[in-house]
Amino acid sequence: MKKLINDPSNVLAESLVGVAAAHPELTVDHFNRIIYRGEKTRAGKVGLISGGGSGHEPLHGGFVGLGMLDAACAGEVFTSPTPDQMQEATKVVDSGAGVLHIVKNYTGDVMNFEMAAELAEAESGIKVESVVTNDDVAVEDSTWTAGRRGVGVTVLLEKIVGAAAEEGRDLTSVADLARRVNAAGRSMGMALTSCTVPSAGKPTFDLPDDMMEMGVGIHGEPGRHRVPLAGAAEIARQLVEPILADLDFTGGPNIVMLNGMGGSPLIELYLMYGEVKKLLDAAGVEVARNLVGNYITSLDMAGCSVTLLKADDEILTLWDAPVNTAGLRWGV
Amino acid sequence: MKKLINDPSNVLAESLVGVAAAHPELTVDHFNRIIYRGEKTRAGKVGLISGGGSGHEPLHGGFVGLGMLDAACAGEVFTSPTPDQMQEATKVVDSGAGVLHIVKNYTGDVMNFEMAAELAEAESGIKVESVVTNDDVAVEDSTWTAGRRGVGVTVLLEKIVGAAAEEGRDLTSVADLARRVNAAGRSMGMALTSCTVPSAGKPTFDLPDDMMEMGVGIHGEPGRHRVPLAGAAEIARQLVEPILADLDFTGGPNIVMLNGMGGSPLIELYLMYGEVKKLLDAAGVEVARNLVGNYITSLDMAGCSVTLLKADDEILTLWDAPVNTAGLRWGV
Structure with a gap:
């Protein structure tokens, strides 16, 4: 470790x-x-x-x-x-x-x-x-x-x-x-690698080099299934489709978060956001605000999650209001 | 990869x-x-x-x-x-x-x-x-x-x-x-793992499980030496001592950055900052401002770097001035 x-x-x-x-x-x-x-x-x-x-x-x-x-x-x-x-x-x-x-x-x-x-x-x-x-x-x-x-x-x-x-x-x-x-709100995450809990000293789960875990939990809990490693566009599809199938996000503004699990660098997270945004555009889902970065992580796990939230004027106004924390800061 | x-x-x-x-x-x-x-x-x-x-x-x-x-x-x-x-x-x-x-x-x-x-x-x-x-x-x-x-x-x-x-x-x-x-300003970095350049498809360098690279460059260039893996307190010592030996940071305020290399989670970066701060306190180095997080990374490399900058009233005033970027934001 x-x-x-x-x-x-x-x-x-x-x-x-x-x-x-x-x-x-x-x-x-x-x-x-x-x-x-x-x-x-x-x-x-x-x-x-x-x-x-x-x-x-x-x-x-x-x-x-x-x-x-x-x-x-x-x-x-x-x-x-x-x-x-x-x-x-x-x-x-x-x-x-x-x-x-x-x-x-x-x-x-x-x-x-x-x-x-x-x-x-x-x-x-x-x-x-x-x-x-x-x-x-x-x-x-x-x-x-x-x-x-x-x-x-x-x-x-x-x-x-x-x-x-x-x-x-x-x-x-x-x-x-x-x-x-x-x-x-709806979310779906995926892992390229396990995380390692310090007190355990070894990876929480084994994931072969050619596989990824779709629907993983933020503690490395099993997701929906393991599938062969795929490119970012296909990963984005496998994250966005279940979300859109679960709730209708069309017809109004939404807040979207592309979240890193902790071990994936920002250059990859932005690339993933580009893929997610393409799918949302194609599905007629309007993105009014977004976050790209590490916000809810799983130690050193490589991977990401997508969160969509149906918004309205009230929610967007509250979103834009001043915030002054270590993790989110604007308007102050 | x-x-x-x-x-x-x-x-x-x-x-x-x-x-x-x-x-x-x-x-x-x-x-x-x-x-x-x-x-x-x-x-x-x-x-x-x-x-x-x-x-x-x-x-x-x-x-x-x-x-x-x-x-x-x-x-x-x-x-x-x-x-x-x-x-x-x-x-x-x-x-x-x-x-x-x-x-x-x-x-x-x-x-x-x-x-x-x-x-x-x-x-x-x-x-x-x-x-x-x-x-x-x-x-x-x-x-x-x-x-x-x-x-x-x-x-x-x-x-x-x-x-x-x-x-x-x-x-x-x-x-x-x-x-x-x-x-x-002076900096020193270290790596627990290599990074992997996408077009290369394999780690830039090999680092045994029980070793770390002190003084690593942000592209994985060799540092000063490879040493046995150590705890955070010892890593902090090996980063801070060469910085303090190179320039006198006592006698005035300083800005300190504990930077993650991209693959180390925030819980570890804060822990490292605590260790660095103890050493600076012991050395009589005043910390007026700090940053803890991923600011200058090396893809998915696990590790961190420490940067110290001698400041003065002018520099602190400029530091505190409004900034509105994706990576740093305050005062706006």
Whole structure:
């Protein structure tokens, strides 16, 4: 295993030390492994929390800041954070307006966030709403998931709902918007290579040199099928077609993300975006905004995913609103 | 070779198609392979051009926009652009105030930019100044370089000098600043793995599983030495010590970049930054600003580099000035 790490069992803790050093504008709680904005939640603003296993950076810690999250709870690599972490974050970011939990649909995350919400409500009287993202069209159930997995739409949702919370909307309205965004988004990913979890020390799965995994999960969970290695145009087709078959994206503007899994360089991601855009143009799918880069990754996995989100004027206005995080920044 | 590409000989052209699709705010000249800002250079503003072989993205095309470059000339992967490209870009971005060429010290780039400058001056009467970056402390001469290689400081220079050009400073002043920034910066890189050039189809060099290459160049050129694989703290020491031995960074503020080579995930880059910051603190080197991420890459190489730049109030003010590019964005 070749990684820029020290002790494989200490990667998260040491990475958080680097986050704190690089971002004095954030507050890192090293004991609870929570990344907060540097300033307390403004009175009346709904608090936004997400979190999950580490190894998907910049998600979620890189999306803490003005216009996105108030806090991100970091679990060990590919391991859910604990209810204690989520409860603590909920207490800290609540300004009295309540807290929204943004949860990717993995069994551990869902269970732990549910428990945290119950504890925060029971012990501290905090109003908590939750949205569970489940945008991955690849498979219905998976290694750690009942139902569809939550993947790329989580990034777009955190941006859009974050802007709505900055506007001062109330908890019910923010939660309803979050559910509406999740319902309007679909994703599909693929891997050219496995990732390697530091504590395991070897690739999560074996993928022959002439094969690729279509529909892979962000922890290397099996996808739909393994198929012979193909060119970018064919890969794009195998990603875009299942998405378009699952939801009608015509007739209005959309936000598209071409996301890298962590080990694929930007020159390839742009090339892939060109292929995806051609297919969307041919299908009459209008792209109003796009992101190309590494936003929800799987450690060092080579590969990419495509996310489409049906937008409207409200969603585009929220998308364009100022955001100031390590992972996304504009308008400030 | 597992890559998100179609024809290995067509990677650059197809990636530029994706860049154009993703960034309607830019103008891509597909024939000449030049990325421009969407708007003509403002009258009186010095034009800033850089360029070089592709495979280092976001450098340089990702740094075209307000506050940084006016144009980037893209060569084939790891191959210098031609004088024709550079001459064309020089003509297009000149507003009458002259043009600065920002050139990384590789023999082909230096020769071709020199020829382009002479042609632009002789044929179009454009005033051209050049700065050649040479911040890599690893080796004195290298595979494609006489003298030191130009690496990470190029990113910081394009930002700082870009801000000075936006202020309306004249060509001599902008070029002098560029040379001052280059002289104040030092870098050192390392590789855990080779990169693979698409047209070659196999890794550029062989690196055993238990070895790493210290001082590697951004095209996989040999560094100082191969040493046994070590932990992040030891890697940081082997990168930072040669930099601090080469120039005194104490006694004032500095800008530090922890750069990924393209194949190392962000969780590792932050961990590395934490290690680098500890060493700088111990050495009494003040860090006023930092960047952590993939800024000057080597395709899919796993590894990282460290760049230090001695700053002062003027440089920090220029650093903080608005920038609006795909690769760096703040203040807008």
